[in-house]
Amino acid sequence: MRARPLTVMLVAAEASGDDRGAGLARALKRRLGDQVRFVGVGGAKMAAEGLESPFDIAELSIFGLVEGLLAWRKVVRRAEQTAAIAAREKPDVAVLIDSWGFTLRVAQRLRKVDPKLPLVKYVAPQVWATRPGRAKTLAETFDHLLSIHAFDAPWFEAHGLPVTFVGNSALNVDFSGADPARLRRQIGAGPDDPILLVLPGSRPSEIERVLPAFEQAVHILKDAEPELHVVVPAAPTVAATVKGRVAGWPHRAYVLEGEAAKHDAMKAATVALACSGTVTTELALAGVPLVVGYRLGPMTYAILKRLIRTRWVTLFNIAAQDFVAPELIQDACTGQRLAAEVARRLDDPELRRTQVARQYAALDRMGRGGPDPDEAAAEALLRVVDGLADHDPPQGP
Known part of the structure; x- marks a missing residue:
C-alpha cells in the first residue's frame, strides 16, 4: 500500500x-x-468521479486554426490556471487528454512547475492525416x-x-442497457415510426457553424414527412444552447440529455445526421446508418485543405478507405x-x-x-508511474 493516495492530475478540455x-x-x-485521488480540469463526467474543475471546459472546446488564434489569450490564461493546480496539489502523474493546443500549453507549464512530474498524453494528434511535425513536438x-489507434x-x-496502444473507448460503448422502446414511448412514436437522430456537435463553434445546416435539413425532411420523429441528444457542453435553438424550430423535436437517453x-x-x-x-x-456533416471557419478550412493528407474525416471511413457514410463538408454541408x-x-431499407x-x-x-x-x-498509467519514478523527463525543444 502506498504511503499516501496516488494523486493523478487529469486534464480534458472537451466532451470526448x-x-x-x-x-x-x-x-x-x-x-x-x-488510495487514488484526482485533481485537474474536466467536465461533468469527471466531476462525478471526484474531480473538481476550476472552470467550465465548454469555453475551451475550440476547433480551427483561426478560432484558436482568436482564443489564444483565454487558452493561455486557463493553461496557467491549470498549472497552478499542479503547484498546489503536487500530483504524482499528469494525464493530458486530446485537445492538442490546450494540453500542449499545459504540459509546457507543468514542466516548469515540476520538471520531474511524469507527463502522459492520452490520444495522439492525428499526424498520419495532417501536420506530422507534431509527432516530434509531442516526443x-x-x-x-x-x-487509441494501433x-x-x-x-x-x-x-x-x-x-x-490502449484502444478507443468509443469502440467499447456498452449499449446493453439501452431500451429503444422506452425512447419511443417517451416521444410518442409507434414501433415502426421513423426516427431521425440529430447530433450537431459538442463544441460551441460546431453549434454555430453546423447546426444551421442541420436545422434546414430537418425542416425540409419534416415538410416532406410530417410523421418523422426528430430527436436531438445534446452534449453537456452545449445543452443550454441546443435547447434554446430547438425551442424555436417550427416543427417539434425532442431534446435529450444524459448518456442513458x-x-x-x-x-x-x-x-442519424451527425x-x-x-x-x-x-x-x-449502435447500428445506425448515418450522414456526416461539418463546417469550419473559411480561413481554417482553406489552410487545412492544404495540410490534410486523407480524403476522409470519419474514422470508420478512414479505416474502410471509402465513403461508407457520406461526408458533406464545408460548402457541401447544406x-x-x-x-x-x-x-x-429513410426511404430505402436495403440501403440502410x-x-x-x-x-x-x-x-x-x-x-x-x-x-x-x-x-x-489504467494499467498502462500505473506502469508509467512506477517505471518513470527513477527516470529523468525529456527535455523540451
Missing part, C-alpha cells in the same frame, strides 16, 4: 476527453480504491503516449516516445444536400442495411471487441 478521463478515473478507482514534451505508434516511436435514442433511430467527431463511431456501433442523403436512407453492415466491417478493422480501453489505460 471528459468521457475518457472519467473512464480512466473509474478504472483506477477499481484498482486502488481510496519532446511528454514522457509517454496512450494511443497505427499511431510508429509515428511517435520514431522520435523516441514510448507508446502504449442518448443510448436509447441511438438504438431506436432509423437514420457532426463529425467521436459520436460517429458510437452511432456506427440543408438541401444533407436532407437528400438522409431521405435516401448495407451501410450498417459496411460500418460494422470498418469498426472491426478499427479493433471493435478488443480489451476495455479504460482498464488498459
Whole structure:
C-alpha cells in the first residue's frame, strides 16, 4: 500500500476527453480504491468521479486554426490556471487528454512547475492525416503516449516516445442497457415510426457553424414527412444552447440529455445526421446508418485543405478507405444536400442495411471487441508511474 493516495492530475478540455478521463478515473478507482485521488480540469463526467474543475471546459472546446488564434489569450490564461493546480496539489502523474493546443500549453507549464512530474498524453494528434511535425513536438514534451489507434505508434516511436496502444473507448460503448422502446414511448412514436437522430456537435463553434445546416435539413425532411420523429441528444457542453435553438424550430423535436437517453435514442433511430467527431463511431456501433456533416471557419478550412493528407474525416471511413457514410463538408454541408442523403436512407431499407453492415466491417478493422480501453489505460498509467519514478523527463525543444 502506498504511503499516501496516488494523486493523478487529469486534464480534458472537451466532451470526448471528459468521457475518457472519467473512464480512466473509474478504472483506477477499481484498482486502488481510496488510495487514488484526482485533481485537474474536466467536465461533468469527471466531476462525478471526484474531480473538481476550476472552470467550465465548454469555453475551451475550440476547433480551427483561426478560432484558436482568436482564443489564444483565454487558452493561455486557463493553461496557467491549470498549472497552478499542479503547484498546489503536487500530483504524482499528469494525464493530458486530446485537445492538442490546450494540453500542449499545459504540459509546457507543468514542466516548469515540476520538471520531474511524469507527463502522459492520452490520444495522439492525428499526424498520419495532417501536420506530422507534431509527432516530434509531442516526443519532446511528454514522457509517454496512450494511443487509441494501433497505427499511431510508429509515428511517435520514431522520435523516441514510448507508446502504449490502449484502444478507443468509443469502440467499447456498452449499449446493453439501452431500451429503444422506452425512447419511443417517451416521444410518442409507434414501433415502426421513423426516427431521425440529430447530433450537431459538442463544441460551441460546431453549434454555430453546423447546426444551421442541420436545422434546414430537418425542416425540409419534416415538410416532406410530417410523421418523422426528430430527436436531438445534446452534449453537456452545449445543452443550454441546443435547447434554446430547438425551442424555436417550427416543427417539434425532442431534446435529450444524459448518456442513458442518448443510448436509447441511438438504438431506436432509423437514420442519424451527425457532426463529425467521436459520436460517429458510437452511432456506427449502435447500428445506425448515418450522414456526416461539418463546417469550419473559411480561413481554417482553406489552410487545412492544404495540410490534410486523407480524403476522409470519419474514422470508420478512414479505416474502410471509402465513403461508407457520406461526408458533406464545408460548402457541401447544406440543408438541401444533407436532407437528400438522409431521405435516401429513410426511404430505402436495403440501403440502410448495407451501410450498417459496411460500418460494422470498418469498426472491426478499427479493433471493435478488443480489451476495455479504460482498464488498459489504467494499467498502462500505473506502469508509467512506477517505471518513470527513477527516470529523468525529456527535455523540451
